[in-house]
């Protein structure tokens with residue numbers, strides 16, 4: 175009887191592991207869609223306020239899966255980055271999330287993220303990829319848990335106003351974030367100021383959020399993060415998406431491990447920059463805009479052997 179129960183338990187466990195693995199392959203059912211009204215309101219908030227919070231976008235199962243990966247990577251000494259700016263040693267950061275698990279890239283390829291990002295970052299003159307598909311790329315993608323306060327800054331490097339933007343941040347909230355544990359802060363409307371931030375936290379609004387929410391901001395928005403005054407962590411995975419022609423801050427086409435590349439679709443590879451690798455010389459061609467098929471070819475040629 176005990177043996178039968180154990181066998182049954184093992185079968186249930188392996189079925190749920192399998193189910194989890196299958197879901198993780200596509201993220202089907204793990205990220206909720208935006209209906210047209212919600213999408214219109216998200217777009218309006220981004221245009222007017224420069225940021226928006228999308229409640230409950232990720233399922234608990236997905237949040238746990240990603241949080242476990244980030245926590246494990248952060249516990250690993252090998253993860254300490256060279257060149258951490260002075261004064262930022264108390265922050266915890268896990269760099270290059272696409273190298274760690276395909277789910278991080280798949281999340282960026284999920285319907286709601288594509289719907290919002292394509293609206294702001296697609297190049298309408300990019301003919302090698304169909305216009306209803308994304309042609310923007312991943313600029314960098316790290317997970318962050320606050321330590322000391324992060325001054326108000328912009329991520330677009332230069333301030334400018336107008337309806338067009340170059341980059342946006344997509345923050346996947348993996349743990350509840352509050353004023354106590356170092357939540358993101360923003361200055362609503364500052365993306366249209368055309369000015370560098372004044373670094374005065376008094377103007378900023380706390381962006382409190384629950385694990386599973388996604389917060390998106392225009393990279394010109396003045397923003398930062400409060401200090402973490404708790405014993406716990408406040409993990410958020412932040413992807414910066416940019417126009418396809420901006421130089422990436424992480425060289426994903428060189429660094430992506432082969433075992434992960436093999437699990438991604440051509441569209442996901444293009445998102446990592448494999449469709450816009452600069453040619454080395456004239457023999458390599460003169461085209462910087464490539465198709466999904468060419469992204470797949472480039473990925474097969476360039477993928478780095480498995481790390482570790």
Ligand SMILES: O=C(O)CCC(=O)C(=O)O
Nearest residue numbers: 318357358397398399412
């Ligand atoms: O950790 C946060 O909430 C904000 C991080 C941030 O400002 C950034 O990555 O540019």
